[in-house]
Each structure stands twice: as structure tokens, then as C-alpha cells.
Amino acid sequence: MRRLLATLVLPLLLAACSDSGSALSRAESTGILTVGVVDNPPRTVPAEGGEVTGPAADLISDYADSIGAHPSWQVGELDALASAVDRGEVDVIIGADAEAKGVTPTSSAGDAGTVLVGEQETPLKESIDAWLAERG
Incomplete structure (x- = not known):
């Protein structure tokens, strides 16, 4: 019985300790x-x-590729998208x-502009900023 309980509880404890709720972790996994x-x-x-084209789309596609992901596009108005980020x-x-309320800009990427991330998404913001800095 203890072995069964440990088998059921251990994965829950490990999940609680990880940062699996962050956008960066989700995208990578x-x-x-x-x-x-x-x-x-x-x-x-x-x-x-x-599909989405333009310098901002190219930029975020390249970033997504760098973390082993691909973009899934959701077109909308800024405020509605900011609410979706919050959720x-x-x-x-x-x-x-x-x-917009609830989102913060990353470093500027010239013609591509900035990428907005959730205010609570520090790992994702830092990852994008570091990637932009490496690109020069």
C-alpha cells in the first residue's frame, strides 16, 4: 500500500517543485x-x-526554433491577446x-519591434532578451 501511495504522490510532488507552469517551460516541453x-x-x-509574415513573425519563428518549438499563431486585438496571456x-x-495591462516588452528588435510577455513570465522574457542580445 505504501509503495502504491508513493507511486501516486511522488510525481505530484515533483510536478509541484518544477516550473512547469511557465510559458517557457510549456513551449520547450x-x-x-x-x-x-x-x-x-x-x-x-x-x-x-x-500563416503570419513580416519581420516580427520571422523573429519569433527564429526564437521558437532556438528553444525547440514552432509558433502557433493566434490573431486578435491587443487587449484580448493580453488577457489571453494572463490566462x-x-x-x-x-x-x-x-x-497593454498585464504584459511587458522584451528588448527591441529593430523593425520587428518588441515581443510582449506576461508580467509574471520572467524566465521567458529573460530567454528572449538573451537570445536577442546573442543575435546582436
């Missing part, structure tokens, strides 16, 4: 970075079929010219 996209040509241009449904937002 699932291989999917959920990207909120504000339609903002030429920086972000949502196209038919669900953990979207990891980052690209294409925005303004800030």
Missing part, C-alpha cells in the same frame, strides 16, 4: 510557442490559411505598437 499576433503591416501580416492561453504577443 510541448514544442509549441503560442504567439498572439496584432495585425500591423508590415511588421505582422496575417495571411489566408493561418496562460497565449505565450507572447507580436506586432503591437503599444503596451
